[in-house]
Amino acid sequence: MKTCFIAFAIFYTALMPSSWAEESAIRWPGGRMAITSDGNAHDPDDIGATPMSMALMHAAGLSDRLVHVDYANHFVHPGHKGAASKAELLEQVTISVNEGARRFDVKADRIFSCQTQLNEATANFVHAARASSEEDPLWFICAGPMTTAYKYLEAVKAVAPEKLLFIRCVSHSPANNRHDPAFKWERLTNAFPTVAQHKLHSQNSAGGEEGLCSSLEHWDWLKHSTNPDLRWLYSRKALSNNR
Numbered sequence: 001m002k003t004c005f006i007a008f009a010i011f012y013t014a015l016m017p018s019s020w021a022e023e024s025a026i027r028w029p030g031g032r033m034a035i036t037s038d039g040n041a042h043d044p045d046d047i048g049a050t051p052m053s054m055a056l057m058h059a060a061g062l063s064d065r066l067v068h069v070d071y072a073n074h075f076v077h078p079g080h081k082g083a084a085s086k087a088e089l090l091e092q093v094t095i096s097v098n099e100g101a102r103r104f105d106v107k108a109d110r111i112f113s114c115q116t117q118l119n120e121a122t123a124n125f126v127h128a129a130r131a132s133s134e135e136d137p138l139w140f141i142c143a144g145p146m147t148t149a150y151k152y153l154e155a156v157k158a159v160a161p162e163k164l165l166f167i168r169c170v171s172h173s174p175a176n177n178r179h180d181p182a183f184k185w186e187r188l189t190n191a192f193p194t195v196a197q198h199k200l201h202s203q204n205s206a207g208g209e210e211g212l213c214s215s216l217e218h219w220d221w222l223k224h225s226t227n228p229d230l231r232w233l234y235s236r237k238a239l240s241n242n243r
Contacts (some may be wrong), residue, residue, distance in 0.1 A: 028060065031137035034068035034128055036142030039093035040115065041074040042087065046143070047092045048237030053141075055233055058104035066106050067128045067138075068077070070121045071097045071115040072226030073137075073148040075180075077202050090115065103229045114148055125152040126159060132166035143172040145180040146188055153192050168196045 028088040035053060039046025050071055057066050071093055094113060101111050112121035132138045145200075149169065156163055171185055189197050222234035 028062060028065075029139070030135070031132075031139055032065045032067045032076055032128065032150070033057070033062075033139045033141065034125060035066070035141040036068075036070050036073050036087035036114075036144060036148045037141075038072065038074040039096075040090040043094070044089055044240040047069065047089075047096045047240035048233075049143075049240075050093065051096045051104070051233055051236055054100045054104040054106050055229070057106075065106040066110065068105060068110055068112075068121075068125050069097065069101070070112040070114050070117075070148065075145070075147055076115075092239065099232070100236075103232065108217045118148070122152055122155050123146070126155050129156040129163045129167060130160050132163050134166060137166045140167055140169045141172075142169055142185075142188075143170045146185055147180045149170045150183045150188050153188065153195060157192065164192055168198060170198045171200050 021115070035050070037046050037050055039050065050069070054063070054066065054069070057063050072090055097111060098108075101108060110124065112118075112124065114121060140149065140152075153164065153167070153169075156167070169188070184200065188195075189199075194236055216238065219234060219237065222230045223236075223238075225231055
């Protein structure tokens with residue numbers, strides 16, 4: 001089975017066991033990062049993907065640069081056949097995100113469930129956006145449907161439209177970009193023309209067998225690591241692959 005983590009497609013080179021302790025394998029362009037993702041419906045990949053994102057930032061000494069992490073951003077919309085939050089998936093992704101934040105030094109007040117804390121998540125994103133500048137941009141990883149991404153940018157536009165110029169949106173995959181028919185990637189692009197848009201072919205295929213989207217056995221070094229946090233990380237991805 002494949003293990004497709006939320007890819008840092010514009011930052012990532014290759015995180016190998018030796019590099020974890022020795023030096024960052026992330027080409028950091030400066031600024032801060034915000035992540036929105038789902039994990040509460042359809043695919044279980046975010047049970048492993050979101051804590052892996054936190055682990056990559058931690059390994060690079062950049063945990064303090066991760067200023068917003070939300071999850072469970074999949075909502076049902078009229079006329080859409082997508083499933084609502086599945087209780088088991090929501091429970092497991094909640095465990096992954098909160099425990100991942102604890103293990104990889106992401107501040108708890110930067111973590112939000114879109115199902116129960118959407119207003120708080122929106123306020124936090126706006127706060128991060130208002131702190132942005134040319135020297136300190138906000139890289140916005142848009143995983144899951146584009147629903148929350150659009151609403152966050154809309155909230156920024158309402159109070160500080162000049163700050164949109166310093167937000168860099170990174171897409172996830174064609175399926176995510178069009179999953180919510182009311183909030184497709186193209187609508188986001190048209191509504192916020194001053195936001196820099198980085199539309200990727202698909203983060204789910206980044207690097208193939210030599211990258212983040214590779215067979216689970218390629219990550220056995222995590223399972224056999226002497227670091228308990230890395231063994232836990234492997235267990236979360238193994239759990240997601242078994243669902």
